[in-house]
Amino acid sequence: MDSLQQPQLSDSTNNPSQETAFSLPLMSDAGIDYTPLQTLLAEQNFQAADQITLQKLCELAGPAAIQRKWLYFTEVEQFPASDLQTINNLWLNYSEGKFGYSVQREIWLSVGKNWDKFWAKIGWKTGNNWTRYPQEFTWNLTAPKGHLPLSNQLRGVRVIASLLAHPAWTRLP
Secondary structure (H helix, E strand, O other): OOOOOOOOOOOOOOOOEEOOOOOOOEEOOOOOOOHHHHHHHHOOOHHHHHHHHHHHHHHHHOHHHHHHOOOOHHHHOOOOHHHHHHHHHHHHHHOOOOOOHHHHHHHHHHOOOOHHHHHHHHOOEEOOEEOOOOOOOOOOOOOOOOOOOOOOOOOOOHHHHHHHOOHHHOOOO
C-alpha cells in the first residue's frame, strides 16, 4: 500500500455541511453546493473560481439574480452568514490567506473605508484608471493581497459595501 494515500472525498450531496478531503466544511444554510468552487480554487484556477463565486452569490440571491447575472445590494444583506463564510474560507484556504472577502474587509477598514485607497491597495485601480477585466487582473498568487474575488463596480460600490459590511464578518466561526 502506498504510504502517501490520497484522502477520499466524501459525498457532497448532503447539505448543509459538506465535508471535503481537507476537512474544510462547505456549510450552506441555502442548500448550495460549493464543491465546484472548491475544485477550481484547489486547482488555482482563480479566474474560473471568480466567475463561479459570482454564480454562487446569484444563487444565494435567487432566481431573478441568476437570470440577470448580477446582484442588488439589498439581496446581499439577506445572504446567510454561513454561505458567505464558506465562500470566504475557500478563497482563504486555497490562496494561502491572500484572497477572500474577509481579507478585503480588513484592507477596507485599514484605509478608513476610503474606496479610492482600497481600489489602489487591492490592484483594481491605478490612479484614475480602472483595471480592465479580465486581461489586466492578476489571476494567480502574485496578485496583491485582497485582489480576489472581484466585485463588479459598474453600478457603484453598494454591492461590495454590503458584502464587506455583512454580519458574517462580525461572527466568524
